Amino acid sequence: QVQLVESGGGLVQAGDSLRLSCTNSERTLTGYAVGWFRQAPGKDRAIVAATSWADERIYYADSVKGRFTISRDDEKTTVYLQLTSLKLEDTAVYYCAARAWAGPGTQENDYDYWGQGTQVTVSS
Numbered sequence: 001q002v003q004l005v006e007s008g009g010g011l012v013q014a015g016d017s018l019r020l021s022c023t024n025s026e027r028t029l030t031g032y033a034v035g036w037f038r039q040a041p042g043k044d045r046a047i048v049a050a051t052s053w054a055d056e057r058i059y060y061a062d063s064v065k066g067r068f069t070i071s072r073d074d075e076k077t078t079v080y081l082q083l084t085s086l087k088l089e090d091t092a093v094y095y096c097a098a099r100a101w102a103g104p105g106t107q108e109n110d111y112d113y114w115g116q117g118t119q120v121t122v123s124s
Contacts, residue, residue: 001026002113006096009118012086020081020118022096030076033102035111038092038120045095049081050104059104063089086122093117 008020022034035050049070050059058070069082079096097111105111 002032002098004096004098004113004115006094006115006118009094009120011121011123014086014088014122014124016086016122017082017084018086018120020083020094020096020120022079022081022098022115023077024098028076029072029079029098032098032100033104033111034070034072034079035097035105036070036079036081037095037097037108038090039095039117040089040092043092045108047106048094050106051079052103053101057104059106083120086120088122088124091120091122093119 003025005023005025031053033053036048037045038048039045048061048064049068051070055072067085072079095117096115098113099111
């Protein structure tokens with residue numbers, strides 16, 4: 001069973017940093033590819049970053065390359081998304097998603113499990 005829970009969102013100023021966390025409340029994330037998506041108001045949900053189940057392949061959207069970092073802790077319980085140099089346009093609800101034994105998918109249908117999302121709001 002997989003129940004994903006995101007945390008770490010909040011209200012920050014442009015240029016600030018945040019770290020989002022994605023955990024599986026039922027067990028670890030061992031063997032799961034994890035993607036981070038975001039949905040801004042009035043826009044479709046879009047991929048931000050993704051890591052394969054073994055973390056040997058990682059994907060970043062062009063809009064966040066060099067600013068966001070996806071990583072997994074050594075215990076495989078949490079996948080993080082470190083957000084730095086935040087911009088107003090990074091404001092969105094951020095979701096994590098997972099699929100077992102998969103690569104770093106970039107589409108919503110590449111994932112089977114979704115969290116409820118965490119709000120990130122960047123102000124000027």
